[in-house]
Amino acid sequence: MATKPILSVSGVAKTFILHLREGARLPVVNGAGFDLYAGECVALGGPSGAGKSSLLKMVYGNYRVDDGAIRVRDGDEVVDVATAPPRRLIRLRDTTMGYVSQFLRVIPRVGARDVVAEPLIHDGVAPEEATKRAGELLARLNLPERLWALPPATFSGGEQQRVNIARGLIAHRPLLLMDEPTASLDAANRAVVVQLIEEKKRAGVAILGIFHDAEVREAVCDRVIDVTSFGQMAA
Amino acid sequence: MNAHATGAMPEITYNFAYLDEQTKRMIRRAILKAIAVPGYQVPFAAREMPMPYGWGTGGVQVTAAVLGPDDVLKVIDQGADDTTNAVAIRGFFEKTARVATTTSAREATVIQTRHRIPETPLTENQILVYQVPIPEPLRFLEPRETETRQLHALAEYGLMHVKLYEDIARHGHIATTYAYPVEVAGRYVMDPSPIPKFDNPKLDDCPALQLFGAGREKRIYAIPPFTRVRSLDFEDHPFRVQRFAQPCALCAATGVYLDEVILDDKGGRMFVCSDTDYCNERQEAGHRGEMAGEAGRASPSPQPSPLRGEGADGALNLSPTGKGRPEGPGEGTWGVPTTPSSAGDPGSARAAPSGMTK
Amino acid sequence: MIEQPLLIAEGLSKNYGARIGCRDVSLEVYPGEVLAVVGESGSGKSTLLGLLSTELEASAGRVSYRLRDGRLADLASLGAAEKRLLMRTDWGFVRQNPADGLRMAVSAGGNVGERLMAVGWRHYGHIRDEAIDWLGRVEIAADRVDDDPRAFSGGMRQRLQIARNLVTRPRLVFMDEPTGGLDVSVQARLLDLIRQLVAELGLAVIIVTHDLAVARLLSHRMVVMRHGRVIETGITDQVLDDPREPYTQLLVSSVLAA
Numbered sequence: 001m002a003t004k005p006i007l008s009v010s011g012v013a014k015t016f017i018l019h020l021r022e023g024a025r026l027p028v029v030n031g032a033g034f035d036l037y038a039g040e041c042v043a044l045g046g047p048s049g050a051g052k053s054s055l056l057k058m059v060y061g062n063y064r065v066d067d068g069a070i071r072v073r074d075g076d077e078v079v080d081v082a083t084a085p086p087r088r089l090i091r092l093r094d095t096t097m098g099y100v101s102q103f104l105r106v107i108p109r110v111g112a113r114d115v116v117a118e119p120l121i122h123d124g125v126a127p128e129e130a131t132k133r134a135g136e137l138l139a140r141l142n143l144p145e146r147l148w149a150l151p152p153a154t155f156s157g158g159e160q161q162r163v164n165i166a167r168g169l170i171a172h173r174p175l176l177l178m179d180e181p182t183a184s185l186d187a188a189n190r191a192v193v194v195q196l197i198e199e200k201k202r203a204g205v206a207i208l209g210i211f212h213d214a215e216v217r218e219a220v221c222d223r224v225i226d227v228t229s230f231g232q233m234a235a
Numbered sequence: 236m237n238a239h240a241t242g243a244m245p246e247i248t249y250n251f252a253y254l255d256e257q258t259k260r261m262i263r264r265a266i267l268k269a270i271a272v273p274g275y276q277v278p279f280a281a282r283e284m285p286m287p288y289g290w291g292t293g294g295v296q297v298t299a300a301v302l303g304p305d306d307v308l309k310v311i312d313q314g315a316d317d318t319t320n321a322v323a324i325r326g327f328f329e330k331t332a333r334v335a336t337t338t339s340a341r342e343a344t345v346i347q348t349r350h351r352i353p354e355t356p357l358t359e360n361q362i363l364v365y366q367v368p369i370p371e372p373l374r375f376l377e378p379r380e381t382e383t384r385q386l387h388a389l390a391e392y393g394l395m396h397v398k399l400y401e402d403i404a405r406h407g408h409i410a411t412t413y414a415y416p417v418e419v420a421g422r423y424v425m426d427p428s429p430i431p432k433f434d435n436p437k438l439d440d441c442p443a444l445q446l447f448g449a450g451r452e453k454r455i456y457a458i459p460p461f462t463r464v465r466s467l468d469f470e471d472h473p474f475r476v477q478r479f480a481q482p483c484a485l486c487a488a489t490g491v492y493l494d495e496v497i498l499d500d501k502g503g504r505m506f507v508c509s510d511t512d513y514c515n516e517r518q519e520a521g522h523r524g525e526m527a528g529e530a531g532r533a534s535p536s537p538q539p540s541p542l543r544g545e546g547a548d549g550a551l552n553l554s555p556t557g558k559g560r561p562e563g564p565g566e567g568t569w570g571v572p573t574t575p576s577s578a579g580d581p582g583s584a585r586a587a588p589s590g591m592t593k
Numbered sequence: 594m595i596e597q598p599l600l601i602a603e604g605l606s607k608n609y610g611a612r613i614g615c616r617d618v619s620l621e622v623y624p625g626e627v628l629a630v631v632g633e634s635g636s637g638k639s640t641l642l643g644l645l646s647t648e649l650e651a652s653a654g655r656v657s658y659r660l661r662d663g664r665l666a667d668l669a670s671l672g673a674a675e676k677r678l679l680m681r682t683d684w685g686f687v688r689q690n691p692a693d694g695l696r697m698a699v700s701a702g703g704n705v706g707e708r709l710m711a712v713g714w715r716h717y718g719h720i721r722d723e724a725i726d727w728l729g730r731v732e733i734a735a736d737r738v739d740d741d742p743r744a745f746s747g748g749m750r751q752r753l754q755i756a757r758n759l760v761t762r763p764r765l766v767f768m769d770e771p772t773g774g775l776d777v778s779v780q781a782r783l784l785d786l787i788r789q790l791v792a793e794l795g796l797a798v799i800i801v802t803h804d805l806a807v808a809r810l811l812s813h814r815m816v817v818m819r820h821g822r823v824i825e826t827g828i829t830d831q832v833l834d835d836p837r838e839p840y841t842q843l844l845v846s847s848v849l850a851a
Contacts, residue, residue: 019839020846061828063835086814086828087596087623107788107810108781122792376696389674393681393711397696400703400710403717404739469717 004073005035006175006206007059012068012082012230014051014058028054032068032230038174041197041207041220046227052210055227056177058082059208060099061089072096072175094122100168100178104152104160112155112163113138113148119171137166141192157184169196176200178209182216194219252299252332258282262300262455266446269457274419275387276370281453291324291349292450294366298347301362301446302328307335309343314351314494314509321349338512350413352434354491354513357443359460365428367449370456372416372426392424395467403472412477418465419458427464433476433492438464483508484526486517597659599624599765599797605644605654607637607821614640616821618654624764625795629812629829631802631844637821638801639769645799646686646767647676658765681711685758685766689773691750694757695742701728701753702738708761727756731786748779752786759790768800772807784810805848809833817841 010033016026028051036042044052057063058081059070065082072079074096079088093099098119107115113134120130138148141162147155152163161184168176178197182190190213197220200207211217217224250256258280265279284292302308308328312321316338324347325336337343340353347364357363373383376394386394395416402410415432419425427438428447438445438458445458458464468474482489484505491513493506505526508514518527598621607614615637622628630638643649645656647668656668661683668676680686688694695704705724706714714720725735731752742750751771758766771787772780788811791798802808808815808829815832817825817840825838836842 016835017837019842057834062830064827064831064837086826086831087626089828090813105809107785109785376699385673385677389677391677391711393707393709396710396715397699397703397707400706400717400720401699404700404702404721470715471718 005037006073007036007208008069008071009034009055009059010069010071012055012058012070013066014054014063015066029058029227029230032227034225036175036206036208038204038206039201040222041201041209043209043211043217043221043224044227045224050227051230052227053179055230056179056208056210060097060177061093062099096174098168098171098173098176100165100176100181102161102164102180102183104164104167107151108153109151111149112143112152115152115163116166116170119167123171134166134170137170138163140196141166142189158186158189161185162189165193165196169200172203172205174205176205176207176209178207178211180210180212182211182213190216249331251304252302252328252334253285254282254296254299258296259300262296265455266297266300266457269446269455270444270459272423273459273462274417274423274425274456276425276454276456278453279455281450284450286323286327288451289368290320291347291366293448293452293455294347294349294364294450295324295327295448296450297446297448297455298324298328298345298364299332301364302332302334302345304332304334306344307337307342309337309340309346309512311346311348311351311353311510311512313349314492315511317511339516340510340512350429350431351492351509352430352437354488354508354510355516357437357441359442361443363441363443363445365430365445365447367426367428367447367454368451370426370447370449370452370454372414372424387423390422392418392467395424396469399467399469399472403469409468409472409474415474416467418467420462420464424467425456425458431477431492432466432474435464435466435474436476440464479506481506482524483514483517484524486514486522486527487524488514488517488522596623597665598622599659600645600799601657601665602645603655603657605641605656606652607640607644607649608652613637613821614649615644618644618818618823620816620823620826622765622797622799624797626814627791627796627798627800627812629800629802629808629815630818631805631808631815632818633803633844636818638803638818640821641818642767642769642799642801646680646684661764681708682761683763683765685755685763687751687754687758687766687768687771689770691742691747691754694754695750697742700739700741701733701745704742704753704757705760708757712761723760724756727760728753730759730790731756732782746779747775748783751775751783755787755790759794759796762794763796765797765799768798768802770802770804771800772802772804780807787811805833805845817844 012032013030014028016028018024018026032055044055046052054063058065061081068082070081072081072092074092079092081089081092084092113131116134116138117127117130120133121127135148139145143159143162147159152160155163165181168178182193185193194216197207211221252259262279265277269275269277281293281296284295286292286295298308308325310316310321310325312318315321328334329336340346340355344360345362345364346353347366349366352363371383373386373394375398377383377386386392399409399411402408411432413431414426414429415435417425417427417435417438427435440461440463441458442460444460447456466474479493483491483493485507488508492509494509496505496507498504600622602618602620605618606616618641620628630641632638640649644651647656657665658668658679659665671679686694696707702721702724705727706720709720709723721738725738728735728738733749733752733756742753745753772783775783784807790796791811798811800807800811812829814827815829816823817832817838819840825832825836825841832841833845836845
C-alpha cells in the first residue's frame, strides 16, 4: 500500500438549496473525511438518503462542494476537486478518475462496442486495438455479440449496465468511483464484475464505491466508511 | 444634316455631344480615375439619356465625354454597323456632335461597341467604348452591393471561381461563353461586358484605351492601353476561346468570330463573320468564301453590309440572328451556354445564335 | 503542461440603444474544447456569439484570438483582410438556418469548395475530390455533389454546412442552434456527427443552444446566460446536475431528462 493516499477527503460539507421551493435547504453531508489508498476498495455505507451517492459525485466533481477539500493525486500534483478550475477537473478525469454510474447515458447512434471503446480512443489507443479490447470486455460480461454494433438505447437495464461497466473499466484510471455497479445484474454477471474489480485492485487502482449487494461488498471491499457519521450534524 | 427639321419650328441646338459641359467633366473625372485604377468600377452620376436603358446609355455618356469635334466615330452592335441600335447611336452623335462617322474600324478614332471587339487590330490612337448592362462580375453569386465592394476591396475572388466551378460541374467544361470574367493588371476582377469570350484575348495588352460605361448601374471602368488582362480559369480547365470548323462563308476568313445565319426553313444555314466591316474589307480585297457569289447576287449593294441590312431580301431569306436587339433589364450578364454540346470545344462549329443575349 | 487559451473575451458588452444585449461577459476557450452557451431566447447568447465572432461590434470589451503563429491578437486590431482570412480559414460558423450559411443556388461541391478556392485552390479536379471527401465525412453520398442544397433535406443541409466550414480545417467553430428546427431523429444523427468530428479534428467549438440535452452531449463546459449576463459557469455535467443559481435550477427543472 502506498504511503500517500490517492484520495483525501477532509471537512467536506454540502447543502442543496432548492430555489424553486422557496430556498429550502437540504443538507447532505457535513465534515466528511477519509483517505483512500492505491489498491484498496472502500465502500460508502449507510442507509438510503445518507448522502453516499452525493459524496461520490462530489469526489468526481459532478456535484459542487460547499466546504472542505477533496484532494486527488494526479502524478506529482495534488488537485483539490472542491476548488479546481473546471478545465483542471476535466483533465483530472482524463488522467486519474473514472466513474461507473448505475445508468448509462446513451449516445445517439453509437454502437455498444464503440461506446465502450471510446475512453481508450480518447486516451490515444489506436481505434482497432480499442475496439478489440472493448469486444473482449463485453464478451466477458456476457453481452451477446449480435448486440455489439447496436446503439444501447434499446437494450434492457442489465445489458445497458454491463455496457456502462465496460465503458467505466476499460481504461486505466488510478481512482475508480462506482455507484452500485451490480444493481440490476444476475448472479453470473455479478461474479464477473467482482472479478474485474479484483483485477483493478491488483493493478493498484483505488476504488470508492456504493455496493448495496452485501455479497459483492464483502467480496471486494477492504473496509466500509459509514456516511451517517458525516451527516446533518451542522444542519 | 438636319434635314428633318420640321416646318416653322426653330432648329433644336444641342450642346456638343448632347451632355452639358459640367456633366462631361464629371464623367471625364470618373474616366480618369477608372484609368488610374484599372478594372475598378467608378461610380458616376449617370444622366437620363434620350434612349431607354439597355440601349447603351452608359456607353453613350462615355463616348460623349471623350468625343472631340475631329473624332471619327464608329458604332458596332454585335459586330454590325447597321442594326437599329448602332444606327440610332451613330445618328445621335451625327446630330448632337456633328462628328464624322464611319463603319471602318481603321478610320475610326472612337468606337462604341456592344458585344464585340473588332477583328481589325486596334491602335494607340483609338478609344474603344463598351456598353455594359451589369458591371458587377460577382453579382451572380453575391447580390449584396456592400459585400461585393468588400470582396473587390480585399481582392477576395474565390467566389468568381465558384461560378466557373459550377459551370464545369454542370456542363463538363467552363460553359460561360460571354461576359467571361477577367483579372485586370493583376488586381481587380472585371466583367468585360457581354463580348464573346472569343474576344477576351484582344483585351490583353491592347494598344487602344478601353472604357466601359454602365448607364443603369452608373459605373465606369477602364483598361488602360497595354494592360495585362487575364481570363480566369482552372489549372486543369484552362481558358480557351471558341473555334470554328469552317471559314467565313463570304470572305473565307479563319480565326475570326462567326455568326450563324439561317437560310431557310429546311435547316440551311451559313457561318459568316460577325464583324461586318472586317468581312466587307476582305471581300473587297478579293477574298471569297464558298457562298460569296450567292450573297453578292442577293444584295448587290456592298455597303454597309450585304447581309445585315434590314432590306436584305431576294433569293436568300436571311435572318439577322437577333442583331440590333438591345439587351433588356436582366438580360445578358452571365453566359448561358449558347449551344451547350459544342461551346468551347475545339473543332466544333460554334456560332452565336440569337440566344446570345438571353 | 501549460495550456494557452485560443480565444479570450474580456468584459464584452453590447447595447442596442437602451436595451442591453450583453453585459460584461468574460470567458476563455481552449483548443479542442466545446463550450456551450445556454439560456432562453433573449438571454443574449446569440449576441454573445456575434461579439465573439466579431460579426457584431462590441460596445465595450475585447476579444483576443491566438493566431496560428502563436501570437495573441486583439481582433479589433486586425485589418479587414486579415480578419476575413481568419474567418474563412481558421474559423467556421454553422448557422441555425442553413440558407444563411450556404449558397443555396450553388451545388454541394461548390459550397464545400468555395473556401478552398478562396484560399487559392485553382485545380478543379483537386477541389472536387476534396469536396467529395468532405461530403462523405458528413454522410452525404458522392453522387449528390452536383445537386444544390435546395434539393436537400434540413438535416442534409446542416451537414453540408458543416462540411463547407470544416474543409479548411478551422481551429474554432461557432455554432448557433445547429440542431434547431430539425426532427428529433435527424437531430440525433447531426449531434453524433458533430461530436465525432469535433473529437476527430480537435476542434474548439462555441455552441449556442437553448437545448440542454445538446449542451450535455457536446460540451465540456458551459455558461448560462440571463438578461445579457453570464450567471453560472462550470463543467457541463456539474452545472446541469448541481445547478446553483435559481434561474439555472429553473432551466434544468423545465427540461425533460436533460
